[in-house]
Amino acid sequence: MTDGGGDLLRKALTKAIDELDGSARLIVVEVAADGMTTFTLHRDDAGTPRGHHGPVTPWNIAGEQEWEGTADDASGKEAIVRASGIRSHASVILICSFPDGLQASRAMEWLREARPDAPHFTKAHVPVPALLREILADEPLKRSYDLVVLKRDAVSGRLELATQPLFAIGARRGQPVRVRVRCEPGDDRGTAFAVASWQNIQPSLLSVQSAVLSPGRHEFWATLERPGVVRFSGLPALVPDDRRWEDLVASVPATLDPQIGPAHLICAVEVSGSSDLVDERLRRVRQVVTTCAGALPDRLHVSLLAYGTHGFGRGEREEPVEVRVWHVSPKTALDSLSGLELRGARPEGYPYAVQIEDALHEVHGRLGAGTGDRVVLLTVGGRPPHPPRAEARILPCPHRHDWEDLLHRLRRRADLTLGAICDEPEERATPVWRTLGEGARAHLEVVDIRRLCSDLGLVASAAQRIPFPLYDP
Amino acid sequence: MSDEGSGRDHTDIAMWGAPGSGKTTLLAALSIALSRRPQQDWRIVGGDAPSTDFLIQNTLALSGVGEFPEATKDRNRYRWTLLGPPAGKNGRRRGKPAQVTATRININLMDPPGGSFGDSHHLSTADKSELISSLEKSKGIIFLFDPIREFEKGDAFNYLFAPLSQLASQMLASSDKYPDGKLPHHLAICITKFDELRVLQTASELTLLTTDPDDVHQFPRVPQDDAAQLLQELCSISATGNADIMLNTLTHFFHEDRIKYYVTSSIGFYLDPMRKVFDMADPVNLVPHAPLSSPSAAEPMPSRIRGQVHPINVVEPVLWLGQQVLNEHANGSPAG
Ligand SMILES: Nc1nc2c(ncn2[C@@H]2O[C@H](COP(=O)(O)OP(=O)(O)OP(=O)(O)O)[C@@H](O)[C@H]2O)c(=O)[nH]1
Ligand SMILES: [Mg+2]
Numbered sequence: 001m002t003d004g005g006g007d008l009l010r011k012a013l014t015k016a017i018d019e020l021d022g023s024a025r026l027i028v029v030e031v032a033a034d035g036m037t038t039f040t041l042h043r044d045d046a047g048t049p050r051g052h053h054g055p056v057t058p059w060n061i062a063g064e065q066e067w068e069g070t071a072d073d074a075s076g077k078e079a080i081v082r083a084s085g086i087r088s089h090a091s092v093i094l095i096c097s098f099p100d101g102l103q104a105s106r107a108m109e110w111l112r113e114a115r116p117d118a119p120h121f122t123k124a125h126v127p128v129p130a131l132l133r134e135i136l137a138d139e140p141l142k143r144s145y146d147l148v149v150l151k152r153d154a155v156s157g158r159l160e161l162a163t164q165p166l167f168a169i170g171a172r173r174g175q176p177v178r179v180r181v182r183c184e185p186g187d188d189r190g191t192a193f194a195v196a197s198w199q200n201i202q203p204s205l206l207s208v209q210s211a212v213l214s215p216g217r218h219e220f221w222a223t224l225e226r227p228g229v230v231r232f233s234g235l236p237a238l239v240p241d242d243r244r245w246e247d248l249v250a251s252v253p254a255t256l257d258p259q260i261g262p263a264h265l266i267c268a269v270e271v272s273g274s275s276d277l278v279d280e281r282l283r284r285v286r287q288v289v290t291t292c293a294g295a296l297p298d299r300l301h302v303s304l305l306a307y308g309t310h311g312f313g314r315g316e317r318e319e320p321v322e323v324r325v326w327h328v329s330p331k332t333a334l335d336s337l338s339g340l341e342l343r344g345a346r347p348e349g350y351p352y353a354v355q356i357e358d359a360l361h362e363v364h365g366r367l368g369a370g371t372g373d374r375v376v377l378l379t380v381g382g383r384p385p386h387p388p389r390a391e392a393r394i395l396p397c398p399h400r401h402d403w404e405d406l407l408h409r410l411r412r413r414a415d416l417t418l419g420a421i422c423d424e425p426e427e428r429a430t431p432v433w434r435t436l437g438e439g440a441r442a443h444l445e446v447v448d449i450r451r452l453c454s455d456l457g458l459v460a461s462a463a464q465r466i467p468f469p470l471y472d473p
Numbered sequence: 474m475s476d477e478g479s480g481r482d483h484t485d486i487a488m489w490g491a492p493g494s495g496k497t498t499l500l501a502a503l504s505i506a507l508s509r510r511p512q513q514d515w516r517i518v519g520g521d522a523p524s525t526d527f528l529i530q531n532t533l534a535l536s537g538v539g540e541f542p543e544a545t546k547d548r549n550r551y552r553w554t555l556l557g558p559p560a561g562k563n564g565r566r567r568g569k570p571a572q573v574t575a576t577r578i579n580i581n582l583m584d585p586p587g588g589s590f591g592d593s594h595h596l597s598t599a600d601k602s603e604l605i606s607s608l609e610k611s612k613g614i615i616f617l618f619d620p621i622r623e624f625e626k627g628d629a630f631n632y633l634f635a636p637l638s639q640l641a642s643q644m645l646a647s648s649d650k651y652p653d654g655k656l657p658h659h660l661a662i663c664i665t666k667f668d669e670l671r672v673l674q675t676a677s678e679l680t681l682l683t684t685d686p687d688d689v690h691q692f693p694r695v696p697q698d699d700a701a702q703l704l705q706e707l708c709s710i711s712a713t714g715n716a717d718i719m720l721n722t723l724t725h726f727f728h729e730d731r732i733k734y735y736v737t738s739s740i741g742f743y744l745d746p747m748r749k750v751f752d753m754a755d756p757v758n759l760v761p762h763a764p765l766s767s768p769s770a771a772e773p774m775p776s777r778i779r780g781q782v783h784p785i786n787v788v789e790p791v792l793w794l795g796q797q798v799l800n801e802h803a804n805g806s807p808a809g
Contacts, residue, residue, distance in 0.1 A: 312760045312779055314539050351761050351774060389754040390670055395779075396755045 216297020270381025309349025382423030490617030520552030741783030
């Protein structure tokens with residue numbers, strides 16, 4: 001093979017690289033006009049072919065003068081062969097890209113003599129570095145590439161490291177694939193997108209990049225740039241993550257709170273009273289919905305009920321409980337809440353009780369048999385409900401709704417949790433409000449929203465950080 | 474009055490009750506109750522300008538706005554006359570329709586401001602003399618017993634019964650006008666505020682409630698004969714709990730057959746405007762009403778009347794007393 005077309009050279013290089021295995025090396029020596037360059041190629045732990053080259057060895061290392069005249073060929077040859085590094089077990093390919101040069105031709109001869117087994121090619125001006133880069137990049141994958149994800153056991157909530165396939169063996173660069181995952185809040189580095197290659201059962205890490213993402217479902221593209229390099233597009237601000245793999249893996253909690261599945265948050269808020277008080281109640285509802293929406297992205301539905309006082313007095317109109325929205329996205333619910341905020345408080349009205357029993361009636365009627373999602377009924381107000389019959393000083397509900405019976409029925413549902421934000425502090429709350437806040441209760445003025453939501457099972461407790469994306473079937 | 478000369482001081486019926494026991498409201502309701510009577514046989518008119526004003530204003534406030542009269546601030550004396558169907562001498566008609574004149578019953582209300590009796594159950598000297606003169610001048614007394622005050626303060630019964638008994642015994646001892654050793658007055662003892670839940674419930678627990686089959690609204694009532702039992706029960710709830718003794722004492726000074734008990738309500742029970750039938754589940758006709766001026770949370774909130782006013786046993790005691798007085802006039806027997 002004293003001569004050969006570019007195709008032959010490419011084929012030979014491709015084949016030799018393809019055959020690289022384990023710790024084997026391929027040495028490619030380019031003999032050019034001004035000197036000689038040695039390229040060393042190997043596969044790394046992940047099976048990715050890698051190449052690097054040393055400095056150009058200028059021809060004068062063999063001694064300029066001697067080359068011109070009756071040179072001492074032996075010492076010149078020795079210098080060149082040693083510098084080329086071909087005296088090893090590695091496979092070798094020799095390329096002469098400047099056949100017209102005297103020094104180049106001479107060097108080529110010496111090298112061929114040193115490794116007569118090595119295929120050699122002569123092709124003027126062939127850009128060897130670019131050619132190698134191209135061949136490396138074009139190589140089909142020898143191992144599959146996967147994204148590291150966490151799988152959550154539906155029953156126990158236990159988290160397990162798993163992978164989601166990105167590119168199969170044989171895949172070539174260029175073709176993007178669509179990926180869908182779910183993210184939970186991570187630590188301050190965010191969620192780590194780690195790509196691993198698999199050989200048998202041994203994974204090895206190709207790359208880790210992190211981004212702080214809003215919790216929830218994310219869809220993006222993964223593109224194989226070349227073996228060993230996967231580029232993600234559609235994820236904001238990915239930065240290389242230099243955390244040790246062991247540390248990352250160690251930071252995966254054992255379980256992801258099994259209760260944090262899809263949930264239906266029903267907020268019933270008292271809108272009668274002083275505007276300061278009502279504003280505060282609505283603000284709390286907003287905080288709760290926002291917090292839970294952040295923690296349960298795509299998995300939260302919200303309903304919003306506004307209740308107030310019955311109209312008992314002369315000339316007072318009975319305003320029924322208003323179901324503002326039912327089972328809608330948090331965003332729609334927040335829009336509806338804005339409407340309430342704009343409208344402001346309804347008058348103080350009947351001082352001793354409010355339409356809670358009517359609100360319970362609505363909720364009970366609308367919930368029906370249940371959808372399997374968890375339901376949280378959060379009541380935000382101060383006054384107790386009306387009894388179904390005249391009792392002490394509180395007038396009965398005009399519709400004779402029985403809050404006790406309704407609450408009893410709601411509490412019998414396995415899927416329902418009761419929460420309350422009460423105007424009154426704990427010690428002054430009436431028994432009704434204790435029941436309404438059975439699952440979690442807070443005082444309007446000093447609500448720790450995160451804690452309340454976590455007590456209601458709507459957000460993970462603060463310590464729970466999930467470093468990897470979750471598998472999202 | 475037919476006899477103009479002595480008419481100004483002439484009192485047929487006096488009304489007594491602790492502050493807030495419902496005297497003023499009862500009078501305002503009386504006018505409503507009279508106008509509600511299908512027979513339209515009796516009317517109430519003021520004896521002077523302030524009394525007429527009082528009637529007009531309080532009746533309107535009660536039935537129109539649903540507001541109770543304000544607590545009486547000054548020592549008021551109101552004079553009203555009940556005008557009823559003409560009655561002949563001894564109740565027999567003479568067949569001379571042209572000559573008929575309306576039957577008149579004078580009511581004199583001593584309406585002292587709340588608390589003027591002090592808190593020691595002892596009447597001031599001024600009040601004593603007022604009460605004595607009213608006892609001397611009147612032939613019938615409406616006595617208001619406020620069960621709510623009894624529930625809350627536990628002194629409603631003692632509040633006036635004790636001084637009344639004291640005075641009665643003084644009068645009996647110092648005068649020989651009462652040869653049979655008893656005061657000749659007729660006494661209508663009215664338990665007020667029957668519409669209040671606690672009163673209604675007490676009556677219900679004692680199974681004293683009945684309904685008048687002719688009453689389209691089916692409002693509950695406590696029959697005349699059972700009223701005394703309810704009074705005793707209501708008094709026994711209080712700390713002092715000596716009501717039966719007091720009631721016995723009363724019969725020492727008054728003829729037992731001249732005492733009648735009434736369970737009354739000036740405003741009556743709530744009537745749902747759609748259902749139009751009394752509902753035991755929702756009987757209360759009051760609704761708390763915060764005055765705009767004082768938003769203080771410490772004070773119990775004043776009430777307004779929730780629905781229509783349907784007075785219960787308001788006309789009955791007044792007419793009963795009036796009838797007794799008329800009978801005495803007719804019989805010519807001196808009342809005192
Ligand atoms: N539930 C109920 N409450 C009544 C009734 N009558 C009076 N009240 C209540 O009792 C309060 C006092 O009533 P008044 O009629 O002013 O009593 P009073 O005896 O004239 O009081 P003073 O003028 O202060 O001596 C009213 O403001 C009402 O709250 C009634 O028939 N039912
Ligand atoms: Mg008064």
